[in-house]
Amino acid sequence: MINAYMDVFSLSGMLWVLIGTVVGILIGSIPGLSGAMVIALTLPATYFMQASDALVLLVAMYIGSTTGGLISATLMRMPGSESAIMTTLDGFPMAQKGEPARALGLGVVASFVGGMAAWFVLATISPLLSTLAVRFGPYEIFSMAVVALTLIAAISKGSFINGLLAAALGALFALPGIDPISGSLRLTFGIPELDNGFTLLPVMLGLLVFSQVMIDSGSRSKRPIQKNDSSSKVTFRVKDLKDNAWNFVRSSIIGTWIGILPGVGGTTASIASYSAAKGFSKDSSKFGTGCSEGIVAAESANNAGSVGALVPLITLGIPGSVVTAILLGAMVIHNLNPGPLLFAQNPEVAYTIIAGALAANLVMLAVMWFATPIISRMMDIDKAWLLPPIVIFCFIGAFSVSGRIFDVTAMIGFACLGYLMSRAKIPLGPFIIAFILTPMAEESLRSGLVVYGNSYLPLLTRPVPLFFIAVSIITAAWAVWSEIGSARKSDTSRP
Amino acid sequence: MTSLFRIRYEISFLIISLMIGILVFSSSRKLPAPTFEPMGSAAFPSAIATVTLVLVIVKFLQLFLTLPALQEKEEEDSRFSRSLSMLLLFAAFVAMVGFFNVPLWASSSLFLTAATIFLKKTTSIVPLTIQLLVIVIFSLLLDYTATQILYLDL
Numbered sequence: 063m064i065n066a067y068m069d070v071f072s073l074s075g076m077l078w079v080l081i082g083t084v085v086g087i088l089i090g091s092i093p094g095l096s097g098a099m100v101i102a103l104t105l106p107a108t109y110f111m112q113a114s115d116a117l118v119l120l121v122a123m124y125i126g127s128t129t130g131g132l133i134s135a136t137l138m139r140m141p142g143s144e145s146a147i148m149t150t151l152d153g154f155p156m157a158q159k160g161e162p163a164r165a166l167g168l169g170v171v172a173s174f175v176g177g178m179a180a181w182f183v184l185a186t187i188s189p190l191l192s193t194l195a196v197r198f199g200p201y202e203i204f205s206m207a208v209v210a211l212t213l214i215a216a217i218s219k220g221s222f223i224n225g226l227l228a229a230a231l232g233a234l235f236a237l238p239g240i241d242p243i244s245g246s247l248r249l250t251f252g253i254p255e256l257d258n259g260f261t262l263l264p265v266m267l268g269l270l271v272f273s274q275v276m277i278d279s280g281s282r283s284k285r286p287i288q289k290n291d292s293s294s295k296v297t298f299r300v301k302d303l304k305d306n307a308w309n310f311v312r313s314s315i316i317g318t319w320i321g322i323l324p325g326v327g328g329t330t331a332s333i334a335s336y337s338a339a340k341g342f343s344k345d346s347s348k349f350g351t352g353c354s355e356g357i358v359a360a361e362s363a364n365n366a367g368s369v370g371a372l373v374p375l376i377t378l379g380i381p382g383s384v385v386t387a388i389l390l391g392a393m394v395i396h397n398l399n400p401g402p403l404l405f406a407q408n409p410e411v412a413y414t415i416i417a418g419a420l421a422a423n424l425v426m427l428a429v430m431w432f433a434t435p436i437i438s439r440m441m442d443i444d445k446a447w448l449l450p451p452i453v454i455f456c457f458i459g460a461f462s463v464s465g466r467i468f469d470v471t472a473m474i475g476f477a478c479l480g481y482l483m484s485r486a487k488i489p490l491g492p493f494i495i496a497f498i499l500t501p502m503a504e505e506s507l508r509s510g511l512v513v514y515g516n517s518y519l520p521l522l523t524r525p526v527p528l529f530f531i532a533v534s535i536i537t538a539a540w541a542v543w544s545e546i547g548s549a550r551k552s553d554t555s556r557p
Numbered sequence: 558m559t560s561l562f563r564i565r566y567e568i569s570f571l572i573i574s575l576m577i578g579i580l581v582f583s584s585s586r587k588l589p590a591p592t593f594e595p596m597g598s599a600a601f602p603s604a605i606a607t608v609t610l611v612l613v614i615v616k617f618l619q620l621f622l623t624l625p626a627l628q629e630k631e632e633e634d635s636r637f638s639r640s641l642s643m644l645l646l647f648a649a650f651v652a653m654v655g656f657f658n659v660p661l662w663a664s665s666s667l668f669l670t671a672a673t674i675f676l677k678k679t680t681s682i683v684p685l686t687i688q689l690l691v692i693v694i695f696s697l698l699l700d701y702t703a704t705q706i707l708y709l710d711l
Contacts, residue, residue: 231574249602280635462707
């Protein structure tokens, strides 16, 4: 553990943290670009890096991109990242009232406090959870995959059916290639390039990056720009700290624990925290008009949720969000065997991620405090200059996997699918997570059947699988019930 | 018909999902029976394909029983054509590099120029010249990085 911290806080380690955080903040602050995009684009470049440096860089980008969304949310009313949506509700109005520096300062400090609270939980709970996870058998792993998919399908944008359909499609695309148990080829349709199945990187680049480029290319929208010479400085008042002390604590706790739930992530955390802050506030009518409580609640929770999502990733090998799913892919690419045995077999990897999260939070505070004036100018870059190079990087990234044009063609295919899904309001998150988890889920279920003599009963008699399956059923029932309720309300409200 | 046009993306997605589900289901039936383990390689694909088909049917019913209100305006067609144009430009770039063996720096220069002008038309000569110069320098750097540092066979 000490070695991991020393490696991360060494000169070279901190350089990677700085690069990752700055790039993450830059990309996170530009509407239309996301942390998932930049991490997916950076993945091919990490082939040539040491695994520990690659993970530190990617984790720093992850944390930086979560916070970067604050800048455009506050100055332009356009969240740079999805998790900054709630920040626009009070950040932009406060900036419009002539207090943009205060809005940014509140957001930066809240992000730091939330991130550090979640880091504390990550550092203390993860080793304990991992000792439990080592005892997980195949049915435990299978049930965890099921609950992760159910949760993300239930909580994703759009209806539960849309989420499930996206997950089912992602699972189907994960199946071609080598059977994980028998080793024989299946569903390759006579295409030799499919013998190893669809590679993760072209799928992610196509679905997350290139499809977004296609959508952005089609948009002619101009952004409302908050023109103010002092708009991008950052200030923080001690009075704001005193007024929001409990808000900081409550929002960080909510964000951390929601982020830990597999398949959920920072966006849901910020929404839940904002609602809680409004409920606990002495004057809830201020929310939406530029009140400090709203900014603190949203930003504390979204950073806490983002760091919290690292807990299931490193202890169970279950991604807590789409971005952590990409981090999982990075670990697979570097032969790091993510899963319940990560702490047992590669503890230095797990502690590197934990140390990287700490370093990234500290660097994020410094960068956001001093470099926001420069970063905010980057938001004015025309997409005509941004999008075409991104496309070229997608090509290089997809081609670099195996040196085959097939991977580039696959990326184009997934980009078209991603475009169609986005226009049809089908969420991409369940697709990506199902694509990553399906091989693990299938192998676990089939191994479990061999271990338990062709019996499915241990799924219901063993406590951990029973708990996870119960959570899945309750979540699915709640999602369906909510949809039916919403459909009835919209029917009664029609004239 | 107007209503169907409004939900064309949803319908297209459902048709593609249906085709993929049917394809996987029919292909998995040809897989060999299990020998040393109870499930076999066909069970998971068949199960997920079945779930997909059921969800597609449910979604079709949901879509046609509760048609969504018109949300998008007339500029919808231009959005799609612009997105398609970007895709076609990229496909042309891939064809140049992958099939016609045009050097990477030349292909990417052409693509970047075409894409940049497509996204933001530049009519003045001086900005256009600066743009082209920046693009060519960037493409040359990219070519060097990809072929000499990363050793990609491009």
